[in-house]
Amino acid sequence: MFVLNPQSGVPIYRQILEQARRMVASGQLAPGVELPSVRELALKHAVNPMTISKAYSLLEAEGLLERNRGRPMTVASQARSASPLTKRIQQIQPLVEQTVLAAKQLELSETELVKSVRKNWENGND
Amino acid sequence: MIESAVQASHLSKSFGAKQVIDDLSFEVSPGDVIGVLGKNGAGKTTLLELMLGFTPPSGGGVQIFGHASVALPGDVKLRVGFVPQQDELLEQLSVADQLRVIASFYPRWDSGLIERLCREWGVDPKARIKNMSVGERQKLSILLAFGHKPDLLVLDEPVASLDPMARRQFLEQLVDASAGGDRAIIFSSHIVSDIERLANRIWILKGGRLDWQGDLDSLKEAIVRLHVRGDAAAISSLAVPGALSLRREGNFATAVVRDWTAERQRPLEGQGAVSVEVEALGLEEIFLELHR
Numbered sequence: 001m002f003v004l005n006p007q008s009g010v011p012i013y014r015q016i017l018e019q020a021r022r023m024v025a026s027g028q029l030a031p032g033v034e035l036p037s038v039r040e041l042a043l044k045h046a047v048n049p050m051t052i053s054k055a056y057s058l059l060e061a062e063g064l065l066e067r068n069r070g071r072p073m074t075v076a077s078q079a080r081s082a083s084p085l086t087k088r089i090q091q092i093q094p095l096v097e098q099t100v101l102a103a104k105q106l107e108l109s110e111t112e113l114v115k116s117v118r119k120n121w122e123n124g125n126d
Numbered sequence: 127m128i129e130s131a132v133q134a135s136h137l138s139k140s141f142g143a144k145q146v147i148d149d150l151s152f153e154v155s156p157g158d159v160i161g162v163l164g165k166n167g168a169g170k171t172t173l174l175e176l177m178l179g180f181t182p183p184s185g186g187g188v189q190i191f192g193h194a195s196v197a198l199p200g201d202v203k204l205r206v207g208f209v210p211q212q213d214e215l216l217e218q219l220s221v222a223d224q225l226r227v228i229a230s231f232y233p234r235w236d237s238g239l240i241e242r243l244c245r246e247w248g249v250d251p252k253a254r255i256k257n258m259s260v261g262e263r264q265k266l267s268i269l270l271a272f273g274h275k276p277d278l279l280v281l282d283e284p285v286a287s288l289d290p291m292a293r294r295q296f297l298e299q300l301v302d303a304s305a306g307g308d309r310a311i312i313f314s315s316h317i318v319s320d321i322e323r324l325a326n327r328i329w330i331l332k333g334g335r336l337d338w339q340g341d342l343d344s345l346k347e348a349i350v351r352l353h354v355r356g357d358a359a360a361i362s363s364l365a366v367p368g369a370l371s372l373r374r375e376g377n378f379a380t381a382v383v384r385d386w387t388a389e390r391q392r393p394l395e396g397q398g399a400v401s402v403e404v405e406a407l408g409l410e411e412i413f414l415e416l417h418r
Binding site for chain 1: 304
């Protein structure tokens with residue numbers, strides 16, 4: 001469910017937060033879907049269980065996940081299956097900023113960048 | 127109140143005129159997985175041995191589960207597991223006999239766990255220790271420490287001789303051991319990526335002092351590399367308070383800071399920088415930056 005890279009400068013709990021937020025926002029993770037247990041996820045990725053439970057707790061505090069007695073955590077029912085367009089755009093904003101910055105550093109024009117984005121978009125649809 | 131596993135105050139150790147551990151104070155709680163990093167000779171082994179009371183401190187002291195580590199009562203000793211850098215196996219014994227000898231000391235010995243791990247890790251109970259490779263001996267030393275389910279597990283370079291597959295199996299076992307949240311694990315290693323996976327807290331030992339002790343997450347959030355772009359004049363007068371390093375090249379500057387917060391971005395931009403890009407660093411990079 002999550003793609004974790006422990007060697008990244010981004011702490012593991014943040015990687016989980018960001019990926020879960022995106023998947024819930026897009027509806028890939030629908031309300032009621034069960035998440036893997038802390039232990040399961042920790043063993044699968046060979047990472048510290050506390051970092052995973054920290055991410056889960058933060059997601060619970062955000063209202064994205066629900067804790068269920070004796071059962072796995074689930075995507076909260078209030079977490080709308082797809083959040084409004086503006087909110088989803090907001091979420092991708094930091095990545096867009098980074099890309100635009102990199103493009104400017106490379107002295108690419110807007111058209112050239114858009115063209116490259118379009119090409120990637122179409123490849124991703126295969 | 128949760129009983130702390132280890133509590134050190136003003137711990138010091140010198141050998142002759144050489145101060146190896148210099149006034150360290152720290153606390154380790156159940157649930158902590160602490161990764162100890164340091165260059166060769168930084169004092170990692172001395173620190174671990176000092177902590178466990180194998181050698182008396184020159185100053186200060188350590189308590190393990192509330193008892194002075196240099197005079198641990200027998201029942202507290204049974205709660206501590208240690209994997210030394212140089213194994214202390216008995217050459218003339220077979221694996222099964224060595225396991226039996228150690229098991230006899232510990233009422234909590236989990237023979238089911240050890241049988242399973244021997245199978246999974248490919249440790250042959252019939253093998254003679256004197257015929258085993260360094261890696262196989264290391265696996266056995268680790269098994270001996272896991273077997274009695276210690277509340278405090280200390281490992282000094284436990285994986286130096288293990289192949290990647292064996293290392294992963296060891297890490298999985300460590301995840302399993304820490305998952306209950308009721309034991310404390312402290313391990314030193316030069317394999318930074320292992321520490322990065324398993325540790326939730328990091329100690330960076332440098333010249334006998336803890337250059338960093340705290341959360342791995344906060345460490346990664348605090349030590350970052352900044353890439354600043356601006357006109358040459360702004361760059362040449364750029365000031366980055368508390369920078370570990372600052373390199374200027376024409377329109378660009380790169381700086382590594384150890385106390386980054388998002389609020390620091392705007393003042394930097396206020397100095398005439400066109401853009402400030404924050405690069406998060408992996409633990410290995412951070413370690414190198416702290417030792418430049």
